[in-house]
Each structure stands twice: as C-alpha cells, then as structure tokens.
Amino acid sequence: MIINNNLSAMNAHRQLGVNQNNMQDSMEKLSSGEQINRAGDDAAGLAISEKMRAQIRGLDQASNNAQDGISLIQTAEGALDETHQILQRMRELATQSANDTNQDDVDRDAIQEEVDALATEIDRISGNTEFNSQSLLDGSFEGKFHIGANSGQNMDVSIDQMDATSLGVAGGGEFLTEGSADVEGLGEQTVLQDGDDNVVAVQADNENWYAVDDVELDNSDNVVPVEGATALEPTEVDQIDGEVVTSEQTDYEGVETTVYSNNAGDVVGVEATTGEDSGEIFAPDDVSVEDDEISGGGEQLTLEDGYSLGSNGDGIDVSTQSAADGAIDTINTAINYVSTQRSELGAVQNRLEHTIANLDNASENLQAAESRIRDTDLAQEMMEFTQSNILSQASQSMLAQANQLPQNVLQLLQ
Known part of the structure; x- marks a missing residue:
C-alpha cells in the first residue's frame, strides 16, 4: 500500500474531467441547437456548411431579385396595356374619320383633336412610367436581372421606346x-x-x-x-422606301450580317455578304442563304440617311378621308408593335416565375443538406448528455471513495 501517489483517485479524477467536458459539449449543442459551434467541433463540416450557407443566402436573394424583376415587368406591361387601349381608340377614330359622311372642317377637326390628345397621353405614359426612379418606356432601360447565387448568372432585359413618335402615331416627324x-x-x-x-x-x-x-x-x-x-x-434616322428603319448587326438565318427593321420590328432589308452585290441591301424575299453566305437577287434597296424632328405634339393625321384611311394601317402597325413588346415582357415574367420556383426549391434542398451537417439531433444529444451526466456523478462518487483509500494505511500503524 502506498500513500504518495493515489492512482485510483488520479484515475477517477481524470475520468471525471472527461465526463464533465463531454457533458459541457452536450449542453452547448443542446442550448445552441447546432452541433458545430467552433471549428474544432468539425473542421471539414464547418468549411462545407459555410459554403452552403453562402449559396443558400445567395439563392434566397436571387429569388427576391426575380420578384423585383417581375414587379418591374408588371409596371411596364401595365402601362403598355393602357397604351394599347389608347391605340384601339385611335384606330376607331381613324375608321370613323375615313367615312365621308364627316365634314373636314367640323367633324374631322373634332376627331383630330381627340387623336392629338390621345397621342399626347401616349407620350406622357412613355415619359412618366418609372420603377424605382428608373424610366421604363422611354427607350433608356437596358438592364440585367441577377437571378442566381453566383457571379455572371444574369438575364438581359430591355424595353423599347414607346412614345407616339416611335409607334408612328405622332404628327410631324x-x-x-x-x-x-x-x-x-x-x-x-x-x-x-x-x-x-x-x-x-x-x-x-x-x-x-x-x-x-x-x-x-x-x-x-x-x-x-x-x-x-x-x-x-433632330435625330439621325435612315429610311428604306419611305419607311424609317433601324440597323443591327445580327444573325440572319445563321449568317452574321446587317439587318434593317421598321418600327414594328419587321425585317425590311438584309445586306448581302457575297458576290457582286456584297454590301448591298435587298428585301428579305430577294435574298438566299447558301454555304454560310447571303446573296442578293432582284431589286436593290436604297438606304437614305436623314433626320427626324420627331412629333410636333399632335397625333397622326386623320383630317381627310385619304389621311384617315392610311392612318388605319399605321395604327395597326403600332398596335402590333405594342403587342410584340408586351409579349416579350410576358415571356420574361413567365421565365422569372419559373426561376423563382427553381431557386426556392434549390434553396430548400441545400438548406436540408446544411442542416444535416450543422444542426443538432436533440434526441441523440440528450441521450449522450444523460450518459455523460451519470458518468460524471459516478466519477465524483468514485473520486470520493478513492480519496479515502490512503486512510486504510493508518490501520497498519496502530
């Protein structure tokens, strides 16, 4: 029997420390709800879960971004709905004015006044429609909706100018x-x-x-x-056969070339890329595509450079029978142009709605994966806490017993 080193007490004390540490770890996990409270708990799990958390928060914000995008689209589309209603009324008035039961200096003057007022309202809608202080229908909006958790996950959105001049229903120009x-x-x-x-x-x-x-x-x-x-x-403009056009370097049936479109977005001219007519402009029906080249045939179109002063503040001319008759076709083109823009906006909105559903689903699944790494299984952890608590109490009792063992040596000294 020895008294300088009580090995039993030392062993009991060590086990007591281990059990108390285990009990403290369990209490921390139970109180925080997380099984990783510091890097030492699970270094690899911490690194993985933090990346997941960044991805989850990015997905959630991307979903909010898409919701904001839908709000912007709905604002623009709602304004264009009113523009559509105005154009329908203008067409109705043009049809009325094209009837020679009207007098030029009385009836058609009254009709023209309403058409002028409607054109002014189209300009007002185009200039005043805003979302978060950004103009939407004046041709200046070209933006990106960030709809992903990572860089570069954008979609481009642009809205054409929708004033009376752009729609071709303004006076002057x-x-x-x-x-x-x-x-x-x-x-x-x-x-x-x-x-x-x-x-x-x-x-x-x-x-x-x-x-x-x-x-x-x-x-x-x-x-x-x-x-x-x-x-x-004055604005620099081009025209082909009396129709104002815009040019764009783009893909035409698989070939890169310059394409000319009218205000309604219809292609009215295509630039040839090969042969004697290379660089010349032809109507779409007069070009053929072969071996990744565009060749022209038929009559060449002439591109005229010029200017436009835009609207004089009035509406399209319906003051005579012939003018009103021609205005019907012009307004039809404007209606189709607005319909095309609204369809594009509607397609973007539908895409964003699917984007939101996908982002929310990805976020949910990723959150579940992150939870399996970080969250505490309370039932299992309570079981381990109970075990550590019992062992700790047992260790305390055994330590007390071990501390009494050296007292037995006194019996030998009596």
Whole structure:
C-alpha cells in the first residue's frame, strides 16, 4: 500500500474531467441547437456548411431579385396595356374619320383633336412610367436581372421606346434630308428639307438647327438664332422606301450580317455578304442563304440617311378621308408593335416565375443538406448528455471513495 501517489483517485479524477467536458459539449449543442459551434467541433463540416450557407443566402436573394424583376415587368406591361387601349381608340377614330359622311372642317377637326390628345397621353405614359426612379418606356432601360447565387448568372432585359413618335402615331416627324437651299431673307444656307423640298430647319453657327422663323443674319451675314430661340434636336434616322428603319448587326438565318427593321420590328432589308452585290441591301424575299453566305437577287434597296424632328405634339393625321384611311394601317402597325413588346415582357415574367420556383426549391434542398451537417439531433444529444451526466456523478462518487483509500494505511500503524 502506498500513500504518495493515489492512482485510483488520479484515475477517477481524470475520468471525471472527461465526463464533465463531454457533458459541457452536450449542453452547448443542446442550448445552441447546432452541433458545430467552433471549428474544432468539425473542421471539414464547418468549411462545407459555410459554403452552403453562402449559396443558400445567395439563392434566397436571387429569388427576391426575380420578384423585383417581375414587379418591374408588371409596371411596364401595365402601362403598355393602357397604351394599347389608347391605340384601339385611335384606330376607331381613324375608321370613323375615313367615312365621308364627316365634314373636314367640323367633324374631322373634332376627331383630330381627340387623336392629338390621345397621342399626347401616349407620350406622357412613355415619359412618366418609372420603377424605382428608373424610366421604363422611354427607350433608356437596358438592364440585367441577377437571378442566381453566383457571379455572371444574369438575364438581359430591355424595353423599347414607346412614345407616339416611335409607334408612328405622332404628327410631324417627317423624314428630312440635309442640303443647301435659298432661304428667303437669309440667302443660300444649310437646311433640313422634307420630301416636298420645303425648308423645315436652318443651321446656325455651323452647329445647331433652328426653325426658319427663329434665325436671322448678324452684321457679318452669319446665321444666328434670335433672342430666346430654342434649338431643335433632330435625330439621325435612315429610311428604306419611305419607311424609317433601324440597323443591327445580327444573325440572319445563321449568317452574321446587317439587318434593317421598321418600327414594328419587321425585317425590311438584309445586306448581302457575297458576290457582286456584297454590301448591298435587298428585301428579305430577294435574298438566299447558301454555304454560310447571303446573296442578293432582284431589286436593290436604297438606304437614305436623314433626320427626324420627331412629333410636333399632335397625333397622326386623320383630317381627310385619304389621311384617315392610311392612318388605319399605321395604327395597326403600332398596335402590333405594342403587342410584340408586351409579349416579350410576358415571356420574361413567365421565365422569372419559373426561376423563382427553381431557386426556392434549390434553396430548400441545400438548406436540408446544411442542416444535416450543422444542426443538432436533440434526441441523440440528450441521450449522450444523460450518459455523460451519470458518468460524471459516478466519477465524483468514485473520486470520493478513492480519496479515502490512503486512510486504510493508518490501520497498519496502530
């Protein structure tokens, strides 16, 4: 029997420490609900679960982003719905004015006034429709919806300009060409002329354009604006066969070339890429695609460069029978153009709704996987806590017993 080292007590004390540590770990997991409270609990599990958490939060925010995108689309589409209603009314008025039971100076004037007011409202809707202080229908909105948890997971969204001029239902907006002409009181000047060679604007200071009545000659015989005159803002435009077009370098039946489209989005001209006619423009029906090249046939189209001053604030002309008759087709084109834009917006909205469903499903599944790594199984952990608690109490009791063993040595010394 020895008294310097009580090995039984030392062993009981060590076991007591182990059991108390296990009990403290169990209490921490039970109180936090997580089985990983520090890196030492599970280093690999911590690293994996943190990546999962980042992905989960990214997916949840992407879902919110998609919801915001739907809200934006609905705002724009709702405004275009009203534009559609206005165009339908304008078509109804044009059809009414095309009937010669109306008098030009009475009935058609009244019809024209309503058409003018409707065109003004289309311009107002185009200019004032906003989402989060961003204009939607003035042609400036080109954005990205971030609909994924990681970088680069975007979708591009753009909305065309939807004012009366873009829809072709505004008054004025003639195609103007730049040239020289003799202007009364000003002499030979650089001007913008309409199709009838009428002078619409005069260039002053070799830079800005002004209405003819807003310019004069100074002492050096230079054209200058009169005091208080406002400069016009002509827009550079192209036209083919009297129709304003926009050009785009794009894929046409598998071949990269320049395509020309009207305001309704219809392709009216395609640039040939091979042969003698390479670079020339032809109607879509007059081109053929073979061996990744576009060849032209038939009559070549002429692209005219010019300017447009846009709307004069009035609506499309329905003041005569012939003008009203032509306006019906123009308004039909505008209705189809708005329908196309609304269809595109509707397709984006439907896509976003599916995107949200997929993001929410991915987030849910990933959350379940992360839970299996991080969350505490309370039933199992309570069982381990109970075991550690019992063992700790037993260790305390055995330590007390072990501390009494050296007392037995005193019996030998009596």
